[in-house]
Each structure stands twice: as structure tokens, then as C-alpha cells.
Amino acid sequence: MIYHPSIYEINTRIFLKRFGSNTKLDEIPDSFLDQLCDKRIDYLWVMGIWKTCPSSVEKYCFEEGLIRDYDKALKNWQKEDVIGSPFAIDTYEADETLGGIESLIELKSRLNKRGIKLILDFIPNHFNADTTLLKTKPEIFLSVDKESYIKDSHTYYQPDINEEKFFAHGRHPFF
Secondary structure, three states: OOOOOOEEEEEHHHHHHHHOOOOOHHHOOHHHHHHHHHOOOOEEEEEOOEEEOOHHHHHHOOOHHHHHHHHHHOOOOOHHHOOOOOOOEEEEEEOHHHOHHHHHHHHHHHHHHOOOEEEOOOOOOOEOOOOOHHHHOHHHOOEEOHHHHHHOOOOEEOOOOOOOOEEEOOOOOOO
């Protein structure tokens, strides 16, 4: 018999709100984890647990086209509903608003006791345009000279956080 493992993916920041506005990863109810076990889920993928740049929400998330999309998706949306992209990462550290690394380790332990494994994603080009790493570790990013930036400001950008340098801008193809 061929084994086909099953993955259950959650948009973590949205998912946790169903249990209360400040619910942490280690506070996911046992009843939910038991349901995963009953459904024979092999892996839980907690998408969006990494530290993001909340300041970029105001900067990037209220453009005219996005506001139209919000209106279509959620009739009475409020600014507080817009939390930014979980793929616009500041650093690959478990976000403290979700309980941080301790909460993540506790969730992993609870899953493993049920025979469920944990999946975390690491995608190197998912850094926020305002990541603090541009200031602390700029050498890990593709930088260019000012001339290249001037020739192609669509591909390259000058971040507010490190105004002396210009970097390649990996971004969503529609933005």
C-alpha cells in the first residue's frame, strides 16, 4: 500500500484569532489537535509564524487597489483587520506576538505526542523591504550601485532603513 502523508496548513495569525485575540501557539486547544489526529493528519504547517515588520503595514498595505480588494473580500473591514503579509519577514525568529520560540517548541511537543510533525517554511526571498537585516547584515542581500538603481528602479530600491545602499527587490509579481 502506498502511503500518502497529509498536511494541514493554517494561516497562523488568522487561525489563532478564533480562540481569542491574544492566543499564542501553545494555547491552541487540545481538542483541535485531537481533531487533527482523528483526521489522520501527519503534518501541521503553521504558515506565518516569523517576525514581521508591523510598521510596513501602513506603508504598503493601503494602496488603492488593495483597498478595493479588501472591500470585495470583507464588507465591513477595519484598518485593524489588515495585518500585512506573513511573507514579508523581518527576521526568521518566531514572532513574540504568537508566543515566541518557547510557545512554538511547546506546540511542537504537543503535536509530536499525537504523532503529528510540524512544518515551518523558510523562503530566503521573503524578507520585508524594511527588514532590520538591511541595517545589521546588508551583506546577505544583493546590492547594486546607484547607477544600476537609477537605470532600473523597478528591480532595485533604496530602503529607508539603509539609505546609503541599493538592493535588488524581490517582490510579488503584481506589486
